[in-house]
Amino acid sequence: MNGSPVPLVLRDADVDERVAPYVGGKALALARLGRAGLVVPPFAVVTTAAYEAFVDGPLQARILFELERKDVADMRWEELWDAALRIRSLFLGAPLPAQLHETLATGLGELAAERAVVVRSSAPGEDSAAASFAGLHESYVNVRGLDSVLEHVRLVWASLWSDAALLYRRELGLDPRRSLMAVVVQEIVAGESSGVAFSRHPTSADQALVEAVHGLNQGLVDGTVEPDRWVLERDSGRVLEHHAARREEMVAAAGAGVRLVALPRRRRDRSPLRDDDVRRVHGLARGAEGSFAAPQDVEWTLRDGELFTLQSRPITTGGAEDDGRAAYLALRRSYDSLVVLRRRIEDEALPAMAAQADELAAVPLADLSDDALLAELERRKSAHDGWVDVYTRDFIPFAHAVRLFGQSYNDALRPDDPYEFVALLSGTPMLSTRRNTALGRLAEMSGRDDPGFAGALEAFLEEFGLEPPGSPGRERERAVMTAVVERLAATTRGGAPGELSGVSEETAGSRAAGSRAAGSRAAGSRAAGPAAPSSSPPASARAARPATGTMGRDELERCYLETAPEGEERERAAGLLELARAGWRLRDDDNAYLDRIEAQLTAALAEAERRGLETGGRYAPRQVALPSPLGRPHPPAPPAGASPSPTSPSFGAAGPPPADGPGGDRASGAPVEAVARARQLVGQPAGPGVGVGVARVVLGPDELAEFREGEILVCDAIEPGMTFVVPLAAGIVERRGGMLIHGAIIAREYGLPCVTGVPEATALIRTGDRLTVDGYLGIVVVG
Amino acid sequence: MDERHVTLGLLRDLLSRQRLGVLATHGAGGPYASLVAFAADDHLRHLTFATTRATRKYRYLTEEPRVAMLVDSRSDDDLDFHGATAATAVGPVAELEGEVRDEARARFVERHPHLAGFVAAPTTALLALDVETYYVVRRFQTVTELHMR
Numbered sequence: 001m002n003g004s005p006v007p008l009v010l011r012d013a014d015v016d017e018r019v020a021p022y023v024g025g026k027a028l029a030l031a032r033l034g035r036a037g038l039v040v041p042p043f044a045v046v047t048t049a050a051y052e053a054f055v056d057g058p059l060q061a062r063i064l065f066e067l068e069r070k071d072v073a074d075m076r077w078e079e080l081w082d083a084a085l086r087i088r089s090l091f092l093g094a095p096l097p098a099q100l101h102e103t104l105a106t107g108l109g110e111l112a113a114e115r116a117v118v119v120r121s122s123a124p125g126e127d128s129a130a131a132s133f134a135g136l137h138e139s140y141v142n143v144r145g146l147d148s149v150l151e152h153v154r155l156v157w158a159s160l161w162s163d164a165a166l167l168y169r170r171e172l173g174l175d176p177r178r179s180l181m182a183v184v185v186q187e188i189v190a191g192e193s194s195g196v197a198f199s200r201h202p203t204s205a206d207q208a209l210v211e212a213v214h215g216l217n218q219g220l221v222d223g224t225v226e227p228d229r230w231v232l233e234r235d236s237g238r239v240l241e242h243h244a245a246r247r248e249e250m251v252a253a254a255g256a257g258v259r260l261v262a263l264p265r266r267r268r269d270r271s272p273l274r275d276d277d278v279r280r281v282h283g284l285a286r287g288a289e290g291s292f293a294a295p296q297d298v299e300w301t302l303r304d305g306e307l308f309t310l311q312s313r314p315i316t317t318g319g320a321e322d323d324g325r326a327a328y329l330a331l332r333r334s335y336d337s338l339v340v341l342r343r344r345i346e347d348e349a350l351p352a353m354a355a356q357a358d359e360l361a362a363v364p365l366a367d368l369s370d371d372a373l374l375a376e377l378e379r380r381k382s383a384h385d386g387w388v389d390v391y392t393r394d395f396i397p398f399a400h401a402v403r404l405f406g407q408s409y410n411d412a413l414r415p416d417d418p419y420e421f422v423a424l425l426s427g428t429p430m431l432s433t434r435r436n437t438a439l440g441r442l443a444e445m446s447g448r449d450d451p452g453f454a455g456a457l458e459a460f461l462e463e464f465g466l467e468p469p470g471s472p473g474r475e476r477e478r479a480v481m482t483a484v485v486e487r488l489a490a491t492t493r494g495g496a497p498g499e500l501s502g503v504s505e506e507t508a509g510s511r512a513a514g515s516r517a518a519g520s521r522a523a524g525s526r527a528a529g530p531a532a533p534s535s536s537p538p539a540s541a542r543a544a545r546p547a548t549g550t551m552g553r554d555e556l557e558r559c560y561l562e563t564a565p566e567g568e569e570r571e572r573a574a575g576l577l578e579l580a581r582a583g584w585r586l587r588d589d590d591n592a593y594l595d596r597i598e599a600q601l602t603a604a605l606a607e608a609e610r611r612g613l614e615t616g617g618r619y620a621p622r623q624v625a626l627p628s629p630l631g632r633p634h635p636p637a638p639p640a641g642a643s644p645s646p647t648s649p650s651f652g653a654a655g656p657p658p659a660d661g662p663g664g665d666r667a668s669g670a671p672v673e674a675v676a677r678a679r680q681l682v683g684q685p686a687g688p689g690v691g692v693g694v695a696r697v698v699l700g701p702d703e704l705a706e707f708r709e710g711e712i713l714v715c716d717a718i719e720p721g722m723t724f725v726v727p728l729a730a731g732i733v734e735r736r737g738g739m740l741i742h743g744a745i746i747a748r749e750y751g752l753p754c755v756t757g758v759p760e761a762t763a764l765i766r767t768g769d770r771l772t773v774d775g776y777l778g779i780v781v782v783g
Numbered sequence: 784m785d786e787r788h789v790t791l792g793l794l795r796d797l798l799s800r801q802r803l804g805v806l807a808t809h810g811a812g813g814p815y816a817s818l819v820a821f822a823a824d825d826h827l828r829h830l831t832f833a834t835t836r837a838t839r840k841y842r843y844l845t846e847e848p849r850v851a852m853l854v855d856s857r858s859d860d861d862l863d864f865h866g867a868t869a870a871t872a873v874g875p876v877a878e879l880e881g882e883v884r885d886e887a888r889a890r891f892v893e894r895h896p897h898l899a900g901f902v903a904a905p906t907t908a909l910l911a912l913d914v915e916t917y918y919v920v921r922r923f924q925t926v927t928e929l930h931m932r
Contacts, residue, residue, distance in 0.1 A: 058896035065897035416903070680838070690837075690906055772837035776904040781837040 006049040008100070009107025015045060022047040024122030024182040029292070029312045036291045038284065038309045043186035044108050048124065050100065051157050051181045059094045063087055063161065064177065069682055069778075070757070072170060077163065078738025079757050081403060082684055084163040089410055089418035091158035096150060104153070105146055108185055112149040116142050116253065119152040120184040120311070121159060136165045137181070141218055142188055142253040149185060156183045189308045190253050191301030193272035195220060195227060198315060199285035200234060200295035207240065208232045210281050212272040215250030217299060217310075218258050224337045225249055225260070228271055230278050237279045237286075244271065255569055260336035273302070280307055288312040333400045335572065338579050341398050345586065349390055350593055356383060357596035361469070365607045373608055374615075380601040381619045387597050395590045398583050399740050405580030408573065412563035419739060424557055424577060425584040426748045431592045432723040433749055435464045439485065439724050447489035457481065471603050476702070483705040484724055584745060591742050595721065678764040678782050684737050685778035686744035687754030691731025695769040695782075697762050698722065712771045716762055718743030726750055731773035733780050735761040747775075755780050790919050790927045791827070797856055797868050798823040798830075802895065804854040804872075806832065810843030821852070821912075822887075822894040828931055830872055830912040831879070831887045833902045841908060848875045852912055864923050874915040874931075878908050887911060 006022045007014075015023050015031035023031075027045040034040040055063070066086050075083070096104075111117060121137030138159035140152045159165060160181045169176050195212035202209070211220060211227035219225030226245040233240055247268045251258050273281065281300055284307055288296040292314065299310040333341065360380060368376060402425065409421035438460055445453045461481065467473030551559060557577070564573040598621045608615050696711040698704060701721045707713065709728040717736040718726065726732070726746050730753075734743045737757020747754035753775030765771065765782060772781040798821075806819045817840045819832040830852055834841050844850070855869035879887050888909055892899045901907055917929040 062897040062899070774835060774837060774904075774906045776906050777835060777901065779835060779837070781835075 006047055007107070008047055008050040008053065008103045010045045010047060011107075012040070012043050012045075019047070021124055022049060022182060024048070024124045024184075025313065026120060026122035026311055027182060027184050030184065030186075030309070032291055033288060033309050033312055036287065038287060039306060040309050041187045041189050042111065043184050044111055045122065046104060046108075046153055046183040046185065048180035048182050050104060051160075051183075053100050054094070054096065054154075054157065059090060062090050066090070067161075067176075070759075072166065074759055076737050076757070077167065078736075078740050079684060080163040080166055082737075082739050084161055084166065085403060085406060085410075086418050087161040088155075088158045088407065091154050091161075092410065092414060096154070101150065104150060108146070108149065111187065112146045112185060116144050116188045117149060118184075118186045118188050118310075119143050119149060119156055120186065121156045122182040122184045123160060124180055124182065136162070136168055138162070141216065141258050142256065144256060148256065153183045153185070157181050186310075188253065189301050189303055189310070190216065191303040191308065193277075194299070194301035194310075195272070195281070197281045197285035197298045197300060198295070199282075199289040199298070200315060201231065202315060206234050208234045208237075208282055208285065210273070210278050210285075212278075212281070213245075213250060214247065214263055214267055214272045215252050215261075216258055217251075217301065218334075219249065219251035219260060219336075221299075222334045222337060224334060224340070225251060228273070230273075232278070232282050237282045239275065239278060242271075247272075255565075259568075260334075277302060277307075284309060333397055333404070335404065335576060335579070338398065338401045338404065338583075339575075341394055342401070342579060342582055345394055345398055345590075346582070349394060350589070353387060353593040353597060356387075357593070357600060360597070360600035365471075365604055370611060370613055373604065373611070374613065377601075377604045377608055377615065377619050380597075380604050384597050384601045384621055387594055391590065391594055395586065399587055401576075401579040401583030402587075402740055405576050405583075408576055409560055412560060420556075421560075421580075422739070422748060423553055424560070425581055426745075431464075431589045432726075432746055436724055436727055438464065439481075442481075442485045443489045446485050457485070467599055467603065471606075473599070473603055473606065480701065480705050481724075587740055587742060587745050591719070595719065681733075681758045681761065681764060681780045681782070683733070683755040683758035683761075683778045683780065684739070685754075685775055686734075686739050686741075686756040687732070687747035687752050687775045689731075689751065689753035689775045691729075691753035691771075691773040691775070693730035693771060695733075695765050695767055695771045697765060697767045698725075699762060712773055714761055714765045714767075714771075715743075717741065718746060726752065731755075731771070731775070733758055733761050733765065733771070733773060735759065786927060787929070790917075790929050793868060793919060793921070794827055794870055794917060794929070797854060797870055798827060801854050801856065804830070804832075804852045806840060807851040807853070808840050808843040808847065809850075810839075810846040812839070812843070815839055815843055819852075820891075820895050820898060821854070822891040824887075824890065827917075828914055829887070830914060831891050831909060832912070833891065833898065833907050833909050835904070835906050836908050837906070844876050844910065848877065849873075850876050850912060869920045871918040871920075872912055872914045872916075873918070874913045876910050876912050878910050884909050 006019070010019060010023060010027075012031055012034060015027055017028070020028050023045045027043070030040050030043060066083055070079075072080070105112070118139065118141050120139040123137060136159075138156050140155065143149050143152050160179055161176060166176055169179065193212050193214050194217035195210065196217065197211070198209040201207035208231075210230040210232065212230075213220045213225045213227045215225075220227045226247075228245050228247075229241075229243040230239050231241040232238060247263055247270075249260050250263045250267075252261050254261070281302075284300055285296055285298045288298050288309070292312070295315045296312045297315050298312045301308050301310060360383070363376060365373065365376065405425075406418070406421045409415075409424070410418055413420075415421075442453070442456055442460055444450075445456055450456075457478070461474065461478060462469070465474060465477050467477045560577070561570055561573050564570040601619065601621055605615065605619055608619075691712060693710050693712045694708075695714050696707050697714045698707065699716070701719065704722060704725055707725045707728065710730050711728075712731045712733060713725060713729040714733045715722070715735070717734055718732070719742075723746050727750050732743060732747045732752055732754040734741070734754070734756040735758055736743070738744065739756075741756060744754055744756050753773045755773055755775060755778050757778075758780060761780075765780070769782050774781070802820055803818055804821045805816050807814065807816045809815070817834075817838075819834070819840075821830045821832045823830050832852075850873070852872045853869060854872070855867055857863040857867040857869070888902055891902060891909065902909055914931050916931065919927045919929060921927075
């Protein structure tokens with residue numbers, strides 16, 4: 001720009017190579033196509049200079065503070081979800097400076113003020129031949145009015161820091177702190193049909209591909225609407241194949257946004273493109289290829305016979321499946337695709353899992369011949385692997401319903417706490433809480449020496465047990481449960497705070513954290529501190545909250561729903577809340593279902609080992625893990641008992657001591673007798689409150705019988721078979737991170753202070769250590 | 784201009800440029816030092832800082848509220864020996880409550896916006912060092928005492 005300041009907004013006519021670094025590839029491509037004679041809807045670009053003007057300063061500092069509490073490389077995807085949600089809230093909460101607002105309003109002019117527009121990301125380097133961020137940054141369709149446009153520009157800026165974008169940048173070795181974002185604001189063209197065209201087929205060099213749907217192409221892009229597909233001969237444009245879709249739905253502009261609607265009957269039998277239009281679309285893609293001297297992936301729409309180009313980008317080598325984006329893209333689901341996913345999970349997958357677990361449990365393993373047992377093992381391994389795939393493909397992405405609701409809630413109500421929305425989800429009946437309620441009843445029976453106790457215990461194991469009846473595993477399970485029930489009963493007789501109502505479903509989550517156990521400190525209470533400097537009244541332990549912060553669950557729900565206009569919008573808000581509640585519940589239940597299948601596999605394995613059969617380790621249960629692109633898996637859980645052992649905690653190779661701990665690293669030349677001990681560990685706040693108590697490190701279900709009421713449960717992850725001790729705990733510390741992991745959800749249900757994502761938690765904390773679990777800040781203090 | 788004005792100007796400059804200080808405490812376990820983010824008030828009478836209540840420094844403060852806090856401008860090179868300024872503030876620390884806390888919190892968050900969430904947590908204590916004396920060191924060995932009351 002010859003040393004002159006970069007304009008904050010550029011109109012389409014002013015976009016050319018000279019401003020390329022400030023407008024991003026998408027905007028530049030549109031401008032070039034327009035100049036080449038293609039029909040491109042009018043647009044303006046909010047340049048990277050505007051992004052910098054907004055972010056530089058306090059917001060940048062807060063983003064980095066959020067991200068750099070922990071090495072991003074050590075974060076699980078759930079943790080990145082959380083960090084991204086908090087960063088998004090920072091973007092929404094940061095005021096748009098008056099000067100910036102005025103400049104953007106003037107620059108966008110009538111485009112933003114008077115027309116419906118699409119607000120799209122256009123990050124520099126976003127769509128290069130080496131990497132494609134297609135779908136990883138946000139775009140918003142059918143936005144109206146200046147205020148709304150500016151709001152959505154902010155959301156597109158925030159999407160530079162979305163979990164999917166952060167993960168992808170991590171894989172590519174890109175530093176998000178150096179990344180910038182421009183935003184295209186473009187007049188919407190509501191075509192009768194839309195789609196994408198590849199000037200060269202991604203997998204066949206002499207072919208091309210056209211995909212089309214009725215209505216807008218958002219349904220095609222997010223996978224909700226199946227497109228018609230045409231494979232063409234690249235040079236001649238001759239149609240080689242046409243795969244017609246089951247045309248049932250389409251995406252249309254509605255209200256403020258888009259909706260999936262039923263396709264009118266007369267259009268179901270009609271292809272979204274006539275043959276000559278297919279050739280026109282192919283010609284458009286070839287024309288774009290000519291402009292950029294590289295094969296292109298073009299989005300287009302057709303309105304009243306006129307063909308519009310919406311965007312064009314180079315085809316990356318391989319598709320999203322090859323470069324790993326597919327895994328990340330699968331984490332982002334639209335409302336409509338989540339509705340479909342919920343049906344698939346609740347109506348098909350879970351009943352099928354339960355039925356298969358029952359069927360497998362009915363097989364008398366001890367009666368099988370050796371050959372038959374090995375065949376059964378093979379069958380169980382195959383079944384388990386299949387369900388792990390379903391878990392990865394469907395169950396994990398369905399958790400996105402919670403986030404989608406969280407975003408919607410935060411957009412509508414702007415609470416100080418970006419996780420305030422969780423109050424509307426907790427209290428949802430779950431398998432774990434049902435099981436704990438049943439356990440409470442058993443303890444009552446045990447306490448009064450009820451003669452029906454033995455039968456009731458068997459019924460309990462039948463309903464909730466993981467091990468097959470008659471197996472050695474079931475014997476162990478019975479012994480552990482009996483010990484737990486006796487402890488619960490003893491607690492009741494003693495009248496300690498952890499009475500049986502403490503494990504009832506009805507009261508779960510209704511009690512203040514920290515009141516769980518003798519010796520634990522109430523939430524927000526303080527030790528005797530230094531004297532106050534004045535006679536001012538004592539401050540409340542809780543920080544000031546926004547108006548919604550003091551509301552009850554029903555009031556919050558009403559408040560949220562009323563932010564949507566009555567009618568279809570409100571119904572959708574209610575639907576989203578319902579979806580989120582299902583997602584919250586399923587984060588617990590799906591683990592329990594998968595565990596039942598895994599228990600059947602391990603039962604057969606145990607039987608094979610008992611007979612001395614050679615299995616060669618082939619049948620070990622495969623663990624659920626999000627596939628990682630470029631072959632670099634996310635950090636695996638250390639195996640139980642892995643070094644460093646929990647009885648001899650030492651930083652050793654695990655990393656430097658935290659700031660609060662004394663040093664003692666042999667590699668650094670410190671005396672060999674120096675000992676490093678963890679003093680303060682940092683994770684993520686996952687359940688508000690403060691818990692003080694003695695640590696009990698639990699590496700597996702077998703160690704649960706040792707757990708005492710009022711202790712702090714320290715574990716790698718709370719497995720479904722461990723949840724019954726949760727109501728007894730004064731707090732929870734988990735190595736696995738994130739607000740949406742099973743343990744965090746259960747902790748919230750019982751109102752327990754919980755910190756997740758503490759690296760090496762089970763190695764650095766010893767049973768018997770005194771812990772303070774700060775569930776507000778995500779800190780664990782040892783000693 | 785008298786020494787008092789010169790020293791105050793120097794201090795004002797130092798405390799407005801620096802964001803972190805070293806807090807020296809003493810408790811039953813012995814001496815202890817921690818790096819803390821601070822904010823000074825307009826009159827340089829109070830240095831506000833925050834800590835969670837489960838920390839060692841908070842425990843020590845409950846045992847012995849008198850502390851020292853070092854704030855300096857060193858950049859860790861040879862020039863520091865004559866170019867850096869260091870100020871040690873000494874006085875009692877008190878936990879802030881009520882309106883006093885609200886005002887101090889606003890000032891602290893303005894200085895450290897990324898710590899807004901930290902100071903909002905119910906487990907975080909906001910404290911003020913009520914400075915009785917500053918010991919200001921310049922040019923390696925030039926020391927001035929500034930008594931605030």
